Amino acid sequence: MLTAALFAAALSLATPQPAPSHSPFDALLKAHVRGGLVDYDAFGRAPEFKAYLASLAKTDPASLNKADALALWINAYNAYTIQLINAHNERESIRNINKSFGVVKAYGPWKEKLAVVGGRAYSLDEIEQDIIRKRFAEPRIHFALVCAAMGCPPLRSEAYAGATLDAQLDDQARQFLLQSPTKNRVDVSARVAYLSPIFVEFRDYIKDFGGSQATVGRYIARYFPAGAERDLLNSGRFTVRVTEYNWSLNIMRAYTSPRGS
Template identity: 45%
Template sequence: MKISTIGSLLLAAGTLTAVAVTGFSPVPSPTYAVAATSALVDHSAFDKLLKKHVSAQGLVDYKGFQADEQVFNQYLAMLSKTPPAANWSKAEQMAYWLNAYNAFTIRLILDHYPVQSIKDIGAKIKIPFVTTPWAAKFFSIAGEKMSLDNIEHGILRKKFDDPRIHFALVCAALSCPRLRNEAYTAAKLDGQLEDQGRDFLNNPAKNKPGKAAAQLSKYFDWYKGDWTQNNLSVAKWVNKYATVKMDDNTKITYLDYNWNLNKQ
């Protein structure tokens, strides 16, 4: 995932009960109506591959994906041919783009495997004005060449106004949120995103919240504008999911980002 300033990088079935913290109000989660009829895209093939080749900790068996490459490519081909339509529900559209981002990221790694880091791929790119793997247009949706950046910044961040996407998009690095070992679906989307938030904020390898001082993922720095829109704040988002709470005076620093591949 590309970050804005350096080539910059790169986020419920019911709303969590707010834990009372002085000065903070609960962060509302968007709720998405599910259409009465399901979308034309069936994510079950991707769901089976994720269950088979991704651990509970989000580590990926890339060799396993290579062994099931035919099934995986068929799923990607279906995504390419069936973009979200205007009559899809918001949840269906969002689930489609989250799955597409994560699936095409896996495809990118497989295209260059073995690699130690997705950033190693950037050094191999020989396309004018393209210096990162997230900017490379290596797949198509509805006949239009697209990049991972197009999905993240041009569609998900722009259209859905939901910072929780940063808990769900996975850039194949150890400091990314956990790659969920199930596909996103419209029916379960809110619960899945809430679970991703709890997992991310309470994983000490990725975030270390605290009252006096907090060491957070660089996501909360890189995407600060997303977390502070709608009169919210980084602290309010952290407090929604973390078991250890912050307040207005908490000193925030950011953890170094581990770009090593999220492989088993």
């Protein structure tokens, strides 16, 4: 009997568990994110958001299949970034959080261990660098993880899910590369690719895209329509110029109509 019980327990550990529900987060994103801009106050007021974070704390990512686990970690990163902004009541830039002043050195926003997943506390940096990048080797996460800055890819108005993750990541790549000319664009006549610092300057992210400007070009070319831009990127014969990264908060500001209108 004991052997049978141990076998059943081992089998349950080896079998991927059903994907957790991200429906509460999905509903909040649909309601409070427009064009990548976030209504942080609405998230702060929503009891459903607190409940969703509590559900992440109880979910063991190791019990999930690879796609479901990656979707969970991406959602956790984005949800806890929103929570970080609200916990510090920051409304200008994430870089103001835990900021160093002169000789007083602080640890910055990405080192604060506020994200609880599967019963363990993580910093946003640990989720991205130690878990997502190391365990999943998926370059498209750079189009999905949103650090609350205008320079980031837009926050998606839906939660990620394992069943649709591949299509969602491809769509995020196209949005970031084709719909944000201040961040990424290709000038065929000048043979210049204007690219976000995400591809060539931040940390060692360039390694995720092959390690060189030429491999970055070939990687992102697949998201461009057939034509001169894609051909140039695939050729590797272009110059990269890095666009300016906007660290302003990706906040949905209240609209005030012009006086007298």
